[in-house]
Amino acid sequence: ETGVTQSPTHLIKTRGQQVTLRCSSQSGHNTVSWYQQALGQGPQFIFQYYREEENGRGNFPPRFSGLQFPNYSSELNVNALELDDSALYLCASSPELAASEQFFGPGTRLTVL
């Protein structure tokens, strides 16, 4: 059974650019949540996808958008990057929407210069 994977592991962008981060959920999992973790902080919920539909969104501006594919893998897109977007972006999958436990990927560390 393959765990949650994320790509790329590290990324450097400049202000104003756009970025796409990818997440492959654990086999059999149909729910993916994305989190932003700034240095020294706990993760903050960005949004969640369940069976290709957005199911809840945290306090993030519209330039943070996402997508879930029929195989339940997911993308996080961030437009017009700002310096404060520099963070570790984590995705987590769970087998069902109602499942309490989430399985986290290793994260993508984004640096915006």
Place this chain on the structure above:
Amino acid sequence: KNEVEQSPQNLTAQEGEFITINCSYSVGISALHWLQQHPGGGIVSLFMLSSGKKKHGRLIATINIQEKHSSLHITASHPRDSAVYICAVRSLKTDKLIFGTGTRLQVFP
């Protein structure tokens, strides 16, 4: 004020010491999670609790729903326990996880 507060923020211990990390929350919850994050960034789930106490090896987690408080204990600590320990609660209102800022533990030989 954060909805999930952890203490201490940083903790240093000698190998073999008994360690306690505390978590208090102010929202209604359906479950509380204790997570471990190593320097590489990956997060591992240690416990999920909705009541009482759970034990796994040298780790023990307790929760007091009335007091909105949970503790994570590590017995006979070891340098490999060095990591950031994060408390997260699943909000009854939003059904989403709210995370504490973590406790950074360093265990020295």
